[in-house]
Amino acid sequence: VTIALAQSITGNGATLTLNGVVSGALLTLQDSFYRTSGGAVAEAPPTDTQGAWSVSSAGVPGAQGNGNYSGCGIFHQANAAAGTHTVTPQTSADNNATLCEWVGCKAASPLDASASASTNNFAGTSQVTGTTAVTAQNDELVLIAFGLACPVGVTDVGFTDPVSGFTTQQKVSNDASDIATFHAYKIISATGTQSATFNWTDTEATQFCGAAIATFKAADSSAPIYGNGQDATHLHDGRRNVSAMYSMQGWSPVGAEKWFADELEQAAGTPPTFQAAWARNSNSIIQPGLH
């Protein structure tokens, strides 16, 4: 299934609202923050008027050394409810957020791999995200986030844009009166470890920053595992589409509805008698265990 961005908001307000979200979509939030209290702890998930959010990747932020911190977090809400989502990132002294609706990702447990990294009080010009484990699937969405601060700062830290291989979603280059922010994504088509490096040109001393990366699985392809193919399909989250199975021509065994209701999620153990009935009545190929 192809992963696609349906809509996104970037902003620095207390709340961000997406309207017209489709049922089952994946919502993601990348948030870069500057914190003057709260300590060296990872950012907490945002709240939402519909549904709960989970941490995708949120590490310990970079520290200035006097109680100020800068970093980022990546969060997600799988199988989102349809309609309006008003999302409130964790309160901080300053933040820049990117809220996205994606279609084509798994509805159940889409998060695959993640990593994060941070650097305290330095004069460097790059920050890695850390490297994830090998992704579980060929086709996945990869999100990255970065937050950089400095006590004085400059109006343009000189980001390298885009980050190699990624599409930029939000870039804020000012870390004098804002938090320097970089949010981006890419969609991969082969398994492997994932990482990214943010680069900039400002060599000012006492910078501190944090970066994160997370990958999300695409939904299963609609493999024709049963039937004559014309209606055989899976739901977007990989479960069997019972309605489509009922509509297949030449097959209507008595009691099938109850059987499916009871056994659908345990399909690996398809009863031999049912398997035989299916084969007799539908000229279908059954592959028990695929679901």
Add this chain to the structure above:
Amino acid sequence: VTLLFSGTVNVVNGNLQTAALAVPGDIKQPGIPLQLRLRFNEASFPTGTTTINAQLSMDGGSTWKTASMTCVKPSTWKGPAPHFWSLGFTLGQNDNPTHARLIVSAPAQFNLVGTIEAV
């Protein structure tokens, strides 16, 4: 970048709905989402919660898709002023917005100072 609006608008009684601003057809690149980008100086905002709604239409202004953000004053900021509330709104890469619109709801009258761009 195409500037759709720049300047000051009086938000009378705390409510504003701009006219539909035409998005020039030549700035949308095939396969690349068009972003509506708003940026407003926070100094002029009234105390309390102001809601900014960014809207995009793909049918000449008949129907609208909306993104919104709340701006709470007083708010903390890093570094010295000026500070800006910023809001961006992007649809899918194959969506082709024709018009943009801004709706503001604030607790009191104020002068909104900023820019609206299509990128």
